[in-house]
Amino acid sequence: xxxxxxxxxxxxxxxxxxxxxxxxxxxxxxxxxxxxxxxxxxxxxxxxxxxxxxxxxxxxxxxxxxxxxxxxxxxxxxxxxxxxxxxxxxxxxxxxxxxxxxxxxxxxxxxxxxxxxxxxxxxxxxxxxxxxxxxxxxxxxxxxxxxxxxxxxxxxxxxxxxxxxxxxxxxxxxxxxxxxxxxxxxxxxxxxxxxxxxxxxxxxxxxxxxxxxxxxxxxxxxxxxxxx
Amino acid sequence: xxxxxxxxxxxxxxxxxxxxxxxxxxxxxxxxxxxxxxxxxxxxxxxxxxxxxxxxxxxxxxxxxxxxxxxxxxxxxxxxxxxxxxxxxxxxxxxxxxxxxxxxxxxxxxxxxxxxxxxxxxxxxxxxxxxxxxxxxxxxxxxxxxxxxxxxxxxxxxxxxxxxxxxxxxxxxxxxxxxxxxxxxxxxxxxxxxxxxxxxxxxxxxxxxxxxxxxxxxxxxxxxxxxxxxxxxxxxxxxxxxxxxxxxxxxxxxxxxxxxxxxxxxxxxxxxxxxxxxxxxxxxxxxxxxxxxxxxxxxxxxxxxxxxxxxxxxxxxxxxxxxxxxxxxxxxxxxxxxxxxxxxxxxxxxxxxxxxxxxxxxxxxxxxxxxxxxxxxxxxxxxxxxxxxxxxxxxxxxxxxxxxxxxxxxxxxxxxxxxxxxxxxxxxxxxxxxxxxxxxxxxxxxxxxxxxxxxxxxxxxxxxxxxxxxxxxxxxxxxxxxxxxxxxxxxxxxxxxxxx
Numbered sequence: 001x002x003x004x005x006x007x008x009x010x011x012x013x014x015x016x017x018x019x020x021x022x023x024x025x026x027x028x029x030x031x032x033x034x035x036x037x038x039x040x041x042x043x044x045x046x047x048x049x050x051x052x053x054x055x056x057x058x059x060x061x062x063x064x065x066x067x068x069x070x071x072x073x074x075x076x077x078x079x080x081x082x083x084x085x086x087x088x089x090x091x092x093x094x095x096x097x098x099x100x101x102x103x104x105x106x107x108x109x110x111x112x113x114x115x116x117x118x119x120x121x122x123x124x125x126x127x128x129x130x131x132x133x134x135x136x137x138x139x140x141x142x143x144x145x146x147x148x149x150x151x152x153x154x155x156x157x158x159x160x161x162x163x164x165x166x167x168x169x170x171x172x173x174x175x176x177x178x179x180x181x182x183x184x185x186x187x188x189x190x191x192x193x194x195x196x197x198x199x200x201x202x203x204x205x206x207x208x209x210x211x212x213x214x215x216x217x218x219x220x221x222x223x224x225x226x227x228x
Numbered sequence: 229x230x231x232x233x234x235x236x237x238x239x240x241x242x243x244x245x246x247x248x249x250x251x252x253x254x255x256x257x258x259x260x261x262x263x264x265x266x267x268x269x270x271x272x273x274x275x276x277x278x279x280x281x282x283x284x285x286x287x288x289x290x291x292x293x294x295x296x297x298x299x300x301x302x303x304x305x306x307x308x309x310x311x312x313x314x315x316x317x318x319x320x321x322x323x324x325x326x327x328x329x330x331x332x333x334x335x336x337x338x339x340x341x342x343x344x345x346x347x348x349x350x351x352x353x354x355x356x357x358x359x360x361x362x363x364x365x366x367x368x369x370x371x372x373x374x375x376x377x378x379x380x381x382x383x384x385x386x387x388x389x390x391x392x393x394x395x396x397x398x399x400x401x402x403x404x405x406x407x408x409x410x411x412x413x414x415x416x417x418x419x420x421x422x423x424x425x426x427x428x429x430x431x432x433x434x435x436x437x438x439x440x441x442x443x444x445x446x447x448x449x450x451x452x453x454x455x456x457x458x459x460x461x462x463x464x465x466x467x468x469x470x471x472x473x474x475x476x477x478x479x480x481x482x483x484x485x486x487x488x489x490x491x492x493x494x495x496x497x498x499x500x501x502x503x504x505x506x507x508x509x510x511x512x513x514x515x516x517x518x519x520x521x522x523x524x525x526x527x528x529x530x531x532x533x534x535x536x537x538x539x540x541x542x543x544x545x546x547x548x549x550x551x552x553x554x555x556x557x558x559x560x561x562x563x564x565x566x567x568x569x570x571x572x573x574x575x576x577x578x579x580x581x582x583x584x585x586x587x588x589x590x591x592x593x594x595x596x597x598x599x600x601x602x603x604x605x606x607x608x609x610x611x612x613x614x615x616x617x618x619x620x621x622x623x624x625x626x627x628x629x630x631x632x633x634x635x636x637x638x639x640x641x642x643x644x645x646x647x648x649x650x651x652x653x654x655x656x657x658x659x660x661x662x663x664x665x666x667x668x669x670x671x672x673x674x675x676x677x678x679x680x681x682x683x684x685x686x687x688x689x690x691x692x693x694x695x696x697x698x699x700x701x702x703x704x705x706x707x708x709x710x711x712x713x714x715x716x717x718x719x720x721x722x723x724x725x726x727x728x
Contacts, residue, residue, distance in 0.1 A: 122445065147409065154402065160394065168403050174408050181416040185364050186429060188288075192368025193408070199375050204397060210382065211390050223391040226473040 004227050010058035014051055014180075018142040019048050022113065025149050025169060029105045029156075038083050039167050041172075042205060045075035048172055051139065052179055063187045071175070071195050079201045081170065083161065086205045087212065090212045096162045109149045116145030139180035146173025156183070158221050160208045164201070171197060230272050231284045231291065231359060234299070235263045238352035245344035251321075251337065254344040261348060262303070263312040268436055272296055273715055282635035283361070283433075288330060290361035290433050293718035296304025297570065298358040298496050300715070301577045303490040306351045306691050307483035312585050315344065315689025316481060319592050333552070343383060343479065350376040351484065357493045363430045367404070367411050370497055371462060371631045373490055374400040380482045381669065392473035399460055399470045407497070410450045414501070414576065417446035417508075432500055439507035451505040455498065462494035464521045464555060467664050468548045472532075475544035476597060480534035480588030483540070487547045487584060488577040493726070495554055495573070499723055502558055511561045525552030525656055536669060540587050540597045546624060549662050550576050556651065557639045558723070564642040566723035570716045571634035578704065579623040579632060582697045585690070586617035590673075593684050599669055605678015612691055614674045615683070616698045621670050623701055625663040631705040660664030669727040 017083035024044040047072040056064035098105060150170025162202050175193075178185050185193070193226050215222055241261025245254045274281055276296040283290045291299070312711035318342060320326050326336035353372035360366040374397070381393040415430050418438075435442070460467035475483045505514045529549035536542040554576070590606055590613060591597050607614035623630035636659065643652035708716075 053427055068270065106326060147405075154398070159487055160355065167398070167405070170405055170407075174405060174412065177409065178412045178415075182419050185415060186362065189362060189364030189368065189430065192682070193617070196368050196371045196375070200371070200401065203375050203378055203403075207378070207382070207390065207393055207397060212386070214387055220394060223394055225388050226385060226395075226476075227392055 015049050015138045018139040022142045026109050028111050030102050038080050042076050042080040061183050067190050078212050098156045112148040113145040117141040119144050143173050143177035158219050160220050164204045231289050234268045238348040241517050242345050242348035250298040258310045262307040265304040266307045269299045273300050289359045294722040295358040297719045305489045305581045311693040313481040352495045361431045371404050381478045383479045389477040396470045396474045403457050403460025406453050410453030413450040417443040442508045447508045454501045458498040460492050462551045465525040472541040472544040474541035484581040484584035488581045510676040515559045518555050521558030522552045526658040533662050534666035538597050558641045563724045566720040568638035571719045575631040578701050582620040604676020605681045606674040609681040610684040
């Protein structure tokens with residue numbers, strides 16, 4: 001049992017999973033089909049729930065378990081179901097057309113990951129033993145990279161629904177940052193954030209549906225009537 | 229007790245409107261609900277004046293003079309808009325606007341239900357922003373204001389309103405995710421405080437007492453993220469682009485609430501973080517950033533006001549200008565700047581909501597919001613609206629003897645006193661630009677010769693609320709009731725940190 005309480009092991013497990021999260025984020029950048037996009041988002045969220053559970057185990061922070069369960073319920077089950085039903089209702093499975101082509105997008109994402117590591121370095125203080133960044137120092141770098149890549153993906157997509165998915169993956173980055181910096185926010189804050197994510201997903205899918213109905217397209221670059 | 233009642237009233241109002249079957253019931257629910265809300269807000273302000281702060285549930289809810297002032301302003305605007313909305317939406321129903329723009333086959337009554345349910349929910353989330361002590365909960369409430377108002381923007385279901393709502397949702401979403409990142413970093417900065425437990429770790433009232441011990445490097449990053457995030461919500465340049473679209477597409481009473489009370493809420497969130505940051509790092513660092521964004525917002529409004537073709541968009545650019553003014557006042561800091569900020573917030577809330585309501589009257593009568601199509605004649609067709617519109621506009625562009633002149637003068641004086649000469653000069657220049665543009669366009673529309681326009685019919689609800697607010701606007705230019713002035717002074721003291 002003793003090795004299950006070893007912080008070094010915990011750090012390695014978290015680093016591994018954070019790396020997978022990053023791989024999925026880049027896969028999302030490269031993905032061209034919207035249904036696959038939704039699946040990748042669900043898989044990424046499932047990994048985040050696993051990271052939360054791992055942190056809860058190694059740091060004896062029981063309230064983080066609740067956060068892990070909430071992540072599973074909201075981001076792995078509810079939001080993907082909501083979006084899949086939306087895709088069926090508006091009958092689209094057409095390809096996402098990125099503005100920058102896929103190989104270049106992946107290269108840019110690589111650059112943003114580097115930037116994430118540079119920013120995360122400024123938080124790393126190995127001399128402070130009590131600092132929670134002792135666990136999951138890599139996770140913070142990954143979190144900042146997720147945030148930046150999500151931002152880039154939003155700019156890079158024309159389709160309304162894929163912009164929403166990019167926004168949600170950006171939020172996943174924030175979740176990872178919160179959990180690796182401070183073992184997650186206070187529970188009440190996490191509850192508020194999850195509630196907002198769920199409501200935002202619903203509101204945005206109503207909007208996407210109505211844009212699709214009105215324009216016969218989800219291409220938001222058609223939304224350019226209001227000027228000046 | 230008072231706080232619980234305040235929180236319950238909008239929720240009950242929303243529920244009553246949601247389950248109502250007839251329009252009259254929804255209207256009464258909103259009117260009664262917001263009247264009660266206003267009375268409770270006044271009572272809360274009284275209690276805060278007497279006791280200093282009011283808190284509840286181990287400090288989960290916390291209201292000081294700053295919160296009480298915000299709640300009072302929110303309550304006033306929402307009561308005004310509830311009365312105005314009755315006449316406004318009835319007129320929309322009569323002219324059939326609600327039926328013909330039907331995308332999904334819902335009847336006009338479904339639209340009305342949406343309006344009368346979402347508005348109390350919007351007010352509820354704005355209230356939650358101002359009474360939440362925990363900065364993370366405050367963030368969630370700010371996000372909730374965006375979510376409640378996005379669907380209000382799509383009220384008319386036009387192509388352009390979908391565009392506006394989409395822009396708003398995306399810019400708001402990205403902005404607020406930055407604010408959440410900032411909140412996380414601030415929590416990290418506070419995490420190393422000795423004796424901070426998991427629950428109170430983000431409570432503002434706790435943090436502000438230990439601001440000096442917060443991790444400086446992290447607070448610096450947190451403030452930048454927060455400024456970008458809540459700045460996008462407040463419509464500071466260059467994140468302002470959603471504002472003209474949203475304010476010109478949303479139903480007029482919603483636009484009035486969003487451009488005053490919701491702007492106040494976003495600034496309120498920013499102010500809370502400013503207080504923490506300036507106590508942690510000294511006022512120079514946050515102040516400089518705020519001044520840059522303030523000047524940029526004021527400056528960017530000028531050309532758009534000068535060449536504006538649409539009066540509702542003109543009002544939106546004026547709001548961008550004013551959020552720049554308020555951020556500048558915050559950046560100048562000190563007691564004088566903070567007092568200017570609080571006075572300006574109060575005066576702007578009164579004058580700008582009035583302006584939007586006047587614009588709503590003109591829009592409903594003439595059926596367009598483009599200057600070129602109206603060509604004057606507002607004064608002939610609707611004299612009351614014309615007079616109030618012009619008066620409120622003079623107030624908003626800072627013409628004495630109206631109140632906004634006083635607050636802007638105070639802010640400029642604070643700028644010069646504290647050595648921000650360039651800021652003071654630019655402030656006056658930009659102010660003059662907006663003054664010229666707004667007055668030129670709007671006075672032409674109201675006083676111009678115009679064609680043959682039918683006189684407007686009687687509009688008791690709309691004109692009644694207009695006159696009531698116009699009286700308030702004139703009176704506060706000369707006399708502010710003692711307790712309100714005291715509340716404003718105390719709120720300014722909270723901002724500048726001269727209290728305990």
